[in-house]
Amino acid sequence: MLKIDNLHVRVGEAEILKGLSLSVPTGEVHAVMGPNGAGKSTLSYTLAGRSGYEVTDGTAQLLGDDLLALNASERAAKGVFLSFQYPLEIPGVPALTFVRAALNAQRKARGEGEISAPEFLKKAKAEAANLKMDFEMLRRGLNVGFSGGEKKRMEIFQMAMLAPRLAILDETDSGLDIDALKIVSEGVNALRAADRSMLVITHYQRLLDHIRPDRVHVLAAGRIVASGGPELALELERDGYDKYGKAA
Amino acid sequence: MAADVETLATVEALAGEKYAHGFVTDIEQEFSEKGLNPDVIRFISAKKAEPDWLLAWRLEAYARWLALDEPDWAKISYPPIDYQALYYYAAPKEKVGPKSLDEVDPDLLETYKKLGIPLKEQEILAGVEGASRYAVDAVFDSVSVVTTFKAELAKAGVIFCPLSEAVREHPDLVRAYLGTVVPTSDNYFACLNSAVFSEGSFVYVPPGVRCPMELSTYFRINASSTGQFERTLIIADKGAYVSYLEGCTAPMRDENQLHAAVVELVALEDAEIKYSTVQNWYPGDAEGRGGIYNFVTKRADCRGDRSKVSWTQVETGSAITWKYPSCILRGADSVGEFYSIAITNNRQQADTGTKMIHLGPGSRSRIIAKGISAGRSTSTYRGLVSVHPKAKGARNFTQCDSLLIGKDCAAHTVPYVEARNGSAKLEHEATTTRLSEDQLFYAMQRGLSQEEAVQLLVNGFVKDVLQELPMEFAVEAQKLVAVSLEGSVG
Amino acid sequence: MLAEALRSGDRTKLPGRRHEGWRWTDLFGALTTVPPLNPERQALGSWSVPIALDGVVVRRFAAPIQGGVEHVTLEVPAGDHRVVLDLIEAGQGRYVRDLAFDFTLGVGASLERLVMIADDADAVSVATTHVQMQARCDFAQTVLASGARRQRVETHVDHPGGAGRVRLDGAYLLAGARHADQTTVVRHLGRDGESRQLVRGVVAGAARGVFQGRIEVLQGADGTDARLAHNGLILSDRAEIDSKPELEIYADDVACAHGNTIGALDEDALFYAMSRGLPEAEARRLLITAFVGEVAERIRHPGLRDQALIFLAAQAEAFDGEGR
Ligand SMILES: Nc1ncnc2c1ncn2[C@@H]1O[C@H](COP(=O)(O)OP(=O)(O)OP(=O)(O)O)[C@@H](O)[C@H]1O
């Protein structure tokens, strides 16, 4: 699904990613862990196509297509979804309006027809119920006045509605209380599928108790410095990142 | 909510469409002689078969106008207007006065059909299910072509007719109110209008009556080298309610055309008037050639206690817009509202805002103004909130936001606030920002194209105002917003 | 404009209602004749401020006896830091004065300035400051005004951007029939400039406070972050506050905002203070002092800040019995 090779990314003056390589086969869920400032969000923004993240070397492909040649919305239409570490507030635009517009735009880009209003509403209601979200929240300005946890839930709601091929979850667990963590994890697990891959960025093992990853990678100082099975997360939880400190 | 989604759907349909109302109706017309002098005023007055008092009133206004200077304080610039190079009266060649729809020139009916204005009552009745009906006064250059639903309105006691007809049929009412809100010599353009006004609508809603449908006047400038000087007078008697909408369009021409209207609203005790404008005069082309010079004086007198006037405007057209719909809050606990969207693109210039004059105790006002500038345009909010010593406990809330799209446009905010008593409470907030790149990216990450993302964010920006419009017009206005900003990003 | 009128003796040169920027400060209407220029000054000493303040340049300006015009310049060399206290002192009678200040700041220079202006209730007094800044300059100013028959403190700052910062604050406490006008114009000429303004005023009796603040952002001055707030309290039904915060923006990548509120003293806060045992007059004074005190709190130099707080507290005292 996702194949990143020797990726170098510069933000402003600084090189943040320094030759990062990573592959996520179709249908797998991979976790990325790493110390603060390691470049995890930089990786997710780069994959999603945020401007200001300058790729100076390397490649990133989605199902064999060059991702880096596309702009943000083209990547989304290809199926890239990023759950933001800090979701934006957009006053005056209700979440429902926003998601429906996004969904139809993606469908159009893929040459599919628009979703009908009743069908959309039905789906939105069902997904909101799954995530135990108050449907009325979806009628308010997107994320305006929402708590940190509510914003994260809203991200997962959007992911469910947009049904991406590759979901990148950047610290979706931070800010969630214990119950919310469970609900959100269930939501994510429900979206696991043979034709969908996920990249789960987190600081905490406990999320991985809920979302069992196929592989765990350690990102430190701009590169993947170690990879392993789920047991690697437990090891990190216990020993910290010390032994990877000088890896770069 | 539905409207937002709707817009996104319609933006596609609208792509490539620029100014959709720019056609000319080829019809034989009658003009006054070119230029302005007392004889032209007599000619207009005679055409309308006016009583002597009104002719005298016009001539006095003309004399005063000669002594006034054109105002120069607004942030707009334009070459000097040659007032002698205009026609002050133009009308389709037919007899003046009301008529049944069957008698109206088919070319005119076709024109209004093309503009999407329903003039046949049965067509409106057979229209979209659930859509509320509304009565239309259709003004073509200097005369009213037809007014619909008059009979049904009359049953409720509501008078809705061209002003010229009201002068003949209801002279006492007209005489009692005309010029009492905007005095003849109020300002240069109002004074000119008083001398030469040719058509407009008259509305009277009797005590305790809730007008059974939306009223609207559709102004169309057609003839070239012709100014439009309409005058509208709306009176809501004690406890009455009326919602009125004004729409306007003009052909695309290389010349600038002058539009100097006056609107007077009077709300007596417990009365409420809701006045909405969708202003879509021809804005000129991308290089700033042509377009309407729109100099308008609109004022409401909230004369009675607990009276309320609400102005809502969507200003997308005109090369120059100069207008400040205002409320004189004379009655105790009277309420004034102003909701505005002003969009300028290309070389358009808009200097618009409101005045809320608090005279009565407990009077309240609310101002929400949203300006969007794109291209090489300039948009200025200019407002006054004035609280007089007797207006104890007066309240005002003002929110002015400007959005800039592009490097070559400008946005200004000039609010005057005068507080003259110790129990008033006034709040004013203003922001100027550009379209947020973060928000754009966020929307694009979820798959919207840049154009769509801009539409979406702009809709969010103007939403507070759009929802003040009557439902039927909100959708229309939203499409206009989309079209006005076309080509502003990319 | 006032200086020109004083120099020429020509009353028609006085600014007044005809001039957009002077609509609420009508000098033409206030002066039926222009007094002759007279270089003599009234005695200093009306001020009770201790003059020895650590690291602060204190400048005292005496009132003229008739008409007086003064021009003062100050240059802060590149990289230098200065703290200045300008005491514009009161005289007696119907004097008319025009004070003009020109400040030039070198690259990376910083200047913190406190202006305390006192005038006779019959005086007409205008102090205008023009500030030229270079890159990475820091200019911070606080103006505390007590009014006159007509009093205006006007400040113009040309802000080159370049990570420079400007703070223009002010407070006015006016009683009797006093008038005070604080007018500011900040022009952002280059990229990435920041400016902040907080002006708070309280008027009692038949006093009149005027605030005009214009933020201009010229084309190319992207990244500008400019904010301005004016808050006024009116304590009497004969008092008045007129204000005009203005934004004039010719660049698109900006964040500019202004806020303007005018109202009475917060009744809830008054009640809260009184419920804890403060008598009404004291509670009022407390709230008024806190309200304008926030302006003083923004002053960085501790000695200067203390002087500002003392000045404001003394003025708040003067409102006693006149609040309603
Ligand atoms: N716009 C920017 N300009 C310069 N440096 C930046 C910018 N954005 C991020 N950085 C730097 O890049 C490095 C990586 O940041 P990033 O946000 O990717 O870290 P992270 O691994 O997601 O950390 P966290 O665990 O805190 O989320 C940090 O040192 C950060 O300060």
Ligand SMILES: [Mg+2]
């Ligand atoms: Mg991060």
